[in-house]
Amino acid sequence: MRHTGMATTLLVGIGGGTWLGTRWDAAAGHEVAWATALCALLGLAASFTIVLRNLNP
Secondary structure, eight states, X not given: OHHHHXXXXXXXXXXXXXXXXXXXXXXXXXXXXXXXXXHHHHHHHHHHHHHHHHHOO
């Protein structure tokens, strides 16, 4: 069950960042999806931080 929580954290962090970046790119009219990449990486970093903090007792 513990691994399911970590996987969900990563899914929400990366997926949420990607979704937010996609909306940002569409609203701003960017030709290159740099906001999607940026937000996905920020979501990855945030979710890794949460997962690593939960691994340490």
